[in-house]
Amino acid sequence: MAVDRFPVEASHIMMFARSIGDSNPVYASEPEAAGTELGRMIAPPTFAQASAQFDPDYPLRPKIGRPWFGSGATPTGAVSGSAGSGSSDDTRAEAGGNKGVLHAEQHFEYHRHIGPGDVLTATTRPGDSWEKQSKRAGTLKFTESITEYRDQHGELVITARGIGVQTERPVEN
Amino acid sequence: MTLTASDLAVGDTKTEVLTEDLTRTQIVQYAGASGDYNPLHTDDLFTREVAGYPGVFAHGMLTMGMTGRILTDWVGDGRLTRYGVRFVSQVWPGDRLTATATVTAIDGDTVEFDVVTVNQHDAPVVTGTAAARLG
Numbered sequence: 001m002a003v004d005r006f007p008v009e010a011s012h013i014m015m016f017a018r019s020i021g022d023s024n025p026v027y028a029s030e031p032e033a034a035g036t037e038l039g040r041m042i043a044p045p046t047f048a049q050a051s052a053q054f055d056p057d058y059p060l061r062p063k064i065g066r067p068w069f070g071s072g073a074t075p076t077g078a079v080s081g082s083a084g085s086g087s088s089d090d091t092r093a094e095a096g097g098n099k100g101v102l103h104a105e106q107h108f109e110y111h112r113h114i115g116p117g118d119v120l121t122a123t124t125r126p127g128d129s130w131e132k133q134s135k136r137a138g139t140l141k142f143t144e145s146i147t148e149y150r151d152q153h154g155e156l157v158i159t160a161r162g163i164g165v166q167t168e169r170p171v172e173n
Numbered sequence: 174m175t176l177t178a179s180d181l182a183v184g185d186t187k188t189e190v191l192t193e194d195l196t197r198t199q200i201v202q203y204a205g206a207s208g209d210y211n212p213l214h215t216d217d218l219f220t221r222e223v224a225g226y227p228g229v230f231a232h233g234m235l236t237m238g239m240t241g242r243i244l245t246d247w248v249g250d251g252r253l254t255r256y257g258v259r260f261v262s263q264v265w266p267g268d269r270l271t272a273t274a275t276v277t278a279i280d281g282d283t284v285e286f287d288v289v290t291v292n293q294h295d296a297p298v299v300t301g302t303a304a305a306r307l308g
Contacts, residue, residue, distance in 0.1 A: 012206070019199065019206040020238035021192060026250045037175065038250040045245065045256050046238040053208035060211045070212035075222035100224070103233040107257030113250075161257070170225040173263060 001147060003122040006054045010116040013043050016050055030116070042115040045108060048149055048158050051122050102171070104142060105163040112157045119152045127161065138168025176249055177308040178282045184275065187247050191239040191270040191290065195231060200266065203235040233260035236270065236299050240290045243272040248284070248305040258288070258301030269293040274303075282308040 127144030
């Protein structure tokens, strides 16, 4: 992931906070946040993940004029129609999607809490990768990535470490 | 009143119900706000017939986001220095989620926490740790 410009905006924070069911006034609006102990609006701890909105290549957002792998007239927009876990990765890649990768871990380090007015960049580098056997989902392939969020002054504000897991088959529950 | 490290002791704990009944609509809301439109979370037809799951399930990041509230409501705003989780089990529409945070260490004004969110079967769905600078 590379994001050249992630403008942190009050209404985006408000919508994000609503979606996680958090009515804290520091996330609601500038006037409401002004009445809190902090006195200003900040973003919730996991908000940096919404930088996906500003990643031009993010595979899990439909792109205008391009096929999408979710359902429409058929259960999948992927051309082969057989995009079970790992079975037609190429087709799914064309229509978006992330090849059956699930989120295994997410870690954030906060150097400073971001708020409206910040304009961030994000750069991601690969970390470790490893495999594990699982009874519930077969061979698990783990991939780590580290994302650094910097503000308009080039200062590091958040370091994020995500681990994705590609399962051999859907996870049994 | 501002919480300080001296107000806390190792072993102190807080529990909060995050949702009584997680709705598909909230999952859709999270997709829209976060920008993660993976059909596994919003498209039941795709999820059942193509991906092979019983139905849509929540973004791990939705549960992590909801769980964060137990920390920020306790320590105060803008004080977390670290927050990380493992996604242990999937979260489904209809789940009742309860989060618990526990103080594990205090070093000066830095307080460390364990956090766990369980579903209605008491099965952990998210486990993690966090740290906050107080005072």
